[in-house]
Amino acid sequence: MNNSLYDVIIIGAGPSGTSCAYNIKRLKPDAKVLVVDKASFPRYKPCGGGVSPEVANYLDFSLEPAVDYKCNQVVMVANGKEIETDKHELWMVRREVFDNYLLEKAKSIGVEFIANCEVKDIINQNENSASVITEGQKFTGKIIVLAEGGRGKLAKKLGMLSSSTVLAAMEYEHYTSNLDGKLYIDFDYNSSGYAWNFPKSDGLSLGIGGHIKGKEKGNVGLPKKLTSYVSQFEVSQFEKSNLHGHPIQLFSGKSRLVCGKIVLIGEIAGCVDPLTAEGIRPAIKSGYLAAQSIASYLRTDKQKCLDDYNLMFYEQIGSDFQRARFVSFLLNQYMHKLLPILSTERAINAFMDVFSGKSSYKAKINLKRAFKFCLRVIF
Known part of the structure; x- marks a missing residue:
């Protein structure tokens, strides 16, 4: 059983985990950082793939090589009416490309990575470290960062997961050359969410999402609604390999993101806009903010530096999402x-x-x- 000691162990190699790892190494080059993920990379990830160019503020390298398509024509559909704007540029990404690109950048500056490595438990927590248990291996870190995504089980097991609002989403990847290059947000197909069409260079990411509310859990009706929506884009039947359903854990209010030497970032920390369900930009931003706190802690050995991440997150992400949550509630009702x-x-x-x-x-x-x-x- 391996018992390697690291300064930081990050569980999850999505955008929040890799951006956090990269920025820790950038801010403190001698830090020993390990990222583990249960998947091998590159890997497919269900996602509309819309990214704000503002995300470049949290990384010091160009993201252009990982951008699949740039879109500045957006159409909102509501009450049978189309409203179009061309005043905003959005980046479209394929997550198998984008996530792998961020991972390779982190590895290029000395971040260690282990794929196909599922973490089973976190044990032996004390004021100086904690241990990560995988299949046949144990790694010890001064700080453990959970970037496990909304489906992760470790935060819940550790008692760090507060109540959450879940959006049920279903997406279909439609590969086609018949493209108009426009991004569509459509409110006419779902009373508790919206449908979307995110253009890519080789097709469309078509999807629909709706809030899971009490008795409706498991009965949101997305397959039928998605079938109706995609028909307008010349999709008569689904290829099962391109159809994906998944839950999205939205921001649900202020919560504790640091517990001793355990830190939450990304979707498991509530980094998904409760109105738009945008997740990539806030996930990367949370990784950036956590990296600042972690680098300060490694330099000073003061717990306050780590705890400051709670405040930074709420001031720069959470407080804004509270307003989005209010609007989302009103629209939903x-x-x-x-x-x-x-x-x-x-x-x-x-x-x-x-x-x-x-x-x-x-x-x-x-x-x-x-x-x-x-x-x-x-x-």
């Missing part, structure tokens, strides 16, 4: 009343200002005014 009013060019441009990283929910949404406005409309 009163979509048929609010959509006619929000279906304007001004509204879609405000929406895309946030999605593209040009602005924030805090800048766009005054909670008091929004609440009064919704009361007037709903009642």
Whole structure:
């Protein structure tokens, strides 16, 4: 049984894990960093693949080689009406390419990586370290970072996972040369979410998502809704290998992301926009913020440096998502009343200002005014 000692062990090689690993090595080059993942890379990951160019602020290398397609034409469909804007650029990525590119960048500056390595447990936690148990191996780290994604079990096992809001999503990869290059967000196919069409260089990522609410769990009806939606894009039947269903764990409020020497980042930390379900940019940002706190801790050995990540996350990600959560709740409950009013060019441009990283929910949404406005409309 291997009992190697590392400064940092990161569980999960998605965008949050690899961006965290890369930035730790960039900020503290002598740190010994290990990333483990249960998959081998490159690997397919169900995802619309829309990324804000603002994500480049959290890495010091170009992401251009990993960008599949650049899109600046966005169409919002609501109440049978199409509203189009061309004022915002979004990057489209294939996750098997994008995630592997980030991983290779991390490895290029000395991050160690072990694939096909599923972590079974985290044990022997104390004020100085904790041990990661895999099949036949044990690795010890001063800090353990959980970047295991929304389906991860370790955070829950450690009692660090608070209540969460889950979006059920189903996606179909449609490979075709019949493309118009536009990104579509469609509210007419689902009363508790939206459908999407994210263009790629070789096809379309078509999907639909809806909130799982109490008694509706397991009965969201996405297959039927997706079948109806994709028919307009010349998809008459699904190739099963290109059809994927998966849950998305949305931001659900302020929670504890640091417990001793355990740190949560990415989707398991709530890094998914509760309104748009955007996850890649906030995941990378969380990895960047965690890396700053971890590098400070490794330099000073002060727990406060690690604990500061909680505050940094909430100030720079969580507080903005609280506003998105408020709007998402209203739309989910009163979509048929609010959509006619929000279906304007001004509204879609405000929406895309946030999605593209040009602005924030805090800048766009005054909670008091929004609440009064919704009361007037709903009642």
